[in-house]
Amino acid sequence: VSELGIDPDGPVRFMQQHIALDYVMRVSPVSAHFADQLREGRIVGQKCPSCGLVYVPQRGFCPMCVVGMGPADEVDVADRGTVTSFTLLTPIQYHGQQEREEYALASLLLDGADGTVGQQRIVDVPLDQIRMGLRVEAVWAEPDKRGEGDRAGFGFGEAITGWRPTGEPDTDREHFKDHVL
Amino acid sequence: VRDVAIVSFAQSPSLNGVTETESQMLFPVVVEALERSGVARADIGFTCSGSADYLAGQSFAFVSNLEVAGAWPPISESHVEMDGAWALYEAWVRLQHGDVDTALVFSSGISSRGDLREVLCLQNDPYYLMPLWADHVSLAALQARAVLEARGLDELALAHVAARSRRAAQDNPFAQVSGDERADTLAEEPYVVAPLRAGDCPPVSDAAAAVVLVAGDRAREVCERPAWIRGIDHRTDPHYPGVRDLTVSASTRLAGQEAGVGDAPIEVAELAAAFSHEELVLRDALDLDDTVEVNPSGGALTANPVMVTGLIRIGEAFRQINEHGKHRTLGHATSGPCLQQNLVCVLEGDD
Numbered sequence: 001v002s003e004l005g006i007d008p009d010g011p012v013r014f015m016q017q018h019i020a021l022d023y024v025m026r027v028s029p030v031s032a033h034f035a036d037q038l039r040e041g042r043i044v045g046q047k048c049p050s051c052g053l054v055y056v057p058q059r060g061f062c063p064m065c066v067v068g069m070g071p072a073d074e075v076d077v078a079d080r081g082t083v084t085s086f087t088l089l090t091p092i093q094y095h096g097q098q099e100r101e102e103y104a105l106a107s108l109l110l111d112g113a114d115g116t117v118g119q120q121r122i123v124d125v126p127l128d129q130i131r132m133g134l135r136v137e138a139v140w141a142e143p144d145k146r147g148e149g150d151r152a153g154f155g156f157g158e159a160i161t162g163w164r165p166t167g168e169p170d171t172d173r174e175h176f177k178d179h180v181l
Numbered sequence: 182v183r184d185v186a187i188v189s190f191a192q193s194p195s196l197n198g199v200t201e202t203e204s205q206m207l208f209p210v211v212v213e214a215l216e217r218s219g220v221a222r223a224d225i226g227f228t229c230s231g232s233a234d235y236l237a238g239q240s241f242a243f244v245s246n247l248e249v250a251g252a253w254p255p256i257s258e259s260h261v262e263m264d265g266a267w268a269l270y271e272a273w274v275r276l277q278h279g280d281v282d283t284a285l286v287f288s289s290g291i292s293s294r295g296d297l298r299e300v301l302c303l304q305n306d307p308y309y310l311m312p313l314w315a316d317h318v319s320l321a322a323l324q325a326r327a328v329l330e331a332r333g334l335d336e337l338a339l340a341h342v343a344a345r346s347r348r349a350a351q352d353n354p355f356a357q358v359s360g361d362e363r364a365d366t367l368a369e370e371p372y373v374v375a376p377l378r379a380g381d382c383p384p385v386s387d388a389a390a391a392v393v394l395v396a397g398d399r400a401r402e403v404c405e406r407p408a409w410i411r412g413i414d415h416r417t418d419p420h421y422p423g424v425r426d427l428t429v430s431a432s433t434r435l436a437g438q439e440a441g442v443g444d445a446p447i448e449v450a451e452l453a454a455a456f457s458h459e460e461l462v463l464r465d466a467l468d469l470d471d472t473v474e475v476n477p478s479g480g481a482l483t484a485n486p487v488m489v490t491g492l493i494r495i496g497e498a499f500r501q502i503n504e505h506g507k508h509r510t511l512g513h514a515t516s517g518p519c520l521q522q523n524l525v526c527v528l529e530g531d532d
Contacts, residue, residue, distance in 0.1 A: 015312070017307070017311065017312055019303070021235075021238065021295055021296075021299055021300060022295065022296065023237070023238030023294045023295045024293075024294050024295075025238070025239075025294060026198070026199075026200045026294070027200065028200055028201050028202050028205055029200060029201070030201075030205065031202075059205075059248075060201075060205050060208070061205070061208045061248075061249075063248030063249075063251065063252070063253070064251060064253050065251065066208070066211070066212060066222060066248075066249060066250070066251040068208070068209075
């Protein structure tokens with residue numbers, strides 16, 4: 001009988017069951033188009049022809065109005081914006097964990113967009129200086145490093161490696177108070 | 182019971198390998214169903230959807246699917262981790278409350294991103310069947326063998342179902358497979374899992390569908406030929422296939438009785454028989470004789486978007502009344518291995 005009280009000759013009381021499911025994710029045409037523009041160094045959103053809200057990344061239809069958005073609705077969005085919310089992550093060293101040091105992910109309200117982009121890496125600033133209202137700009141990967149991974153269709157893929165402070169004065173809270181989640 | 186009618190139905194073509202996201206796949210379908218219904222999106226009183234995130238391997242896809250319902254300002258909605266036919270059932274129950282008159286039902290499924298024969302193992306009980314990875318095609322084959330032996334039929338009986346379904350699907354632009362092969366040709370195909378051959382098994386399908394329900398006289402105001410839900414019921418057999426008589430479907434029989442299938446002749450039955458032998462079992466359980474036209478759409482053998490197949494059956498039964506002048510039809514949906522859980526919906530036109 002082992003320390004855990006398991007008797008190898010006794011009745012089965014526990015069983016381990018490993019389940020692995022493999023999926024092939026496909027990139028939607030909307031995401032592939034957005035990724036192509038990212039590789040050109042452009043962040044292009046879609047402006048709803050009905051309510052005028054600007055969505056980035058592109059999503060193909062406005063979830064508020066349920067009307068389609070396509071190439072005719074594209075608008076350029078700045079590669080800079082405001083931290084509306086953030087979290088500091090302390091990586092637990094579970095299997096597969098790539099992170100070793102504490103780091104920050106933030107929600108960003110890009111200039112020209114009406115919704116935040118979540119889970120963006122904040123770089124080149126001490127963690128205790130990250131704050132709501134902080135102005136940041138994109139750190140673009142070299143053009144030849146904006147790889148196929150960007151076509152995964154989630155956020156900015158590999159084209160933007162992080163966001164660093166611009167040094168501009170903080171954005172007034174009034175401007176982003178509806179975007180803190 | 183309050184009278185509730187289906188006033189519109191829309192579906193996407195079934196295909197293997199959709200590139201759109203689940204919500205992008207749903208978007209045109211829901212828009213089309215609403216446009217055809219004559220009910221403005223803002224006038225929808227209740228929304229219910231059916232899907233399973235395990236299929237596409239995307240957690241919380243069922244939440245982003247709500248984007249096609251325009252969920253701001255907040256709407257009254259619900260979701261079932263089941264075929265959209267059960268979402269329709271919940272919407273029908275919700276309309277019985279009497280305080281809202283309209284409901285939007287939609288469902289979606291992207292089966293092609295994973296291995297369906299692995300993913301559907303997770304619907305089995307975790308102690309006895311799951312560790313065996315008893316996949317749904319193998320379980321269906323066990324049932325098919327039992328059905329053939331109990332009825333004294335040979336495998337050609339299965340091929341006849343397959344051939345008729347594939348012929349019917351030639352006229353259905355939303356079907357995924359079709360053909361005019363003879364039954365004896367299909368009976369020479371190699372086995373997938375004996376006694377089931379390629380024609381006896383459904384394709385792996387991605388698709389979406391949507392239905393709009395309206396209660397009372399308002400249904401006639403918005404729709405020229407609404408299809409009234411005269412009866413709807415769902416019943417469940419025991420989960421473990423080993424304790425069931427797989428040659429019959431007691432739950433379908435009970436659901437059919439409760440839904441009033443036998444109260445008057447049925448002209449068209451759309452059955453969610455995803456394997457050839459399941460049609461034989463379901464025909465018996467619902468007492469459908471040769472006068473009943475079964476699966477003029479081609480049925481689940483020719484397009485089987487898991488989580489959508491049953492809602493499409495009800496939608497096709499609606500189309501038979503709304504577009505083809507039939508008076509009394511039924512749609513059937515199923516869930517679980519070997520026809521474990523079954524829903525029957527009887528529809529009637531006004532005349």
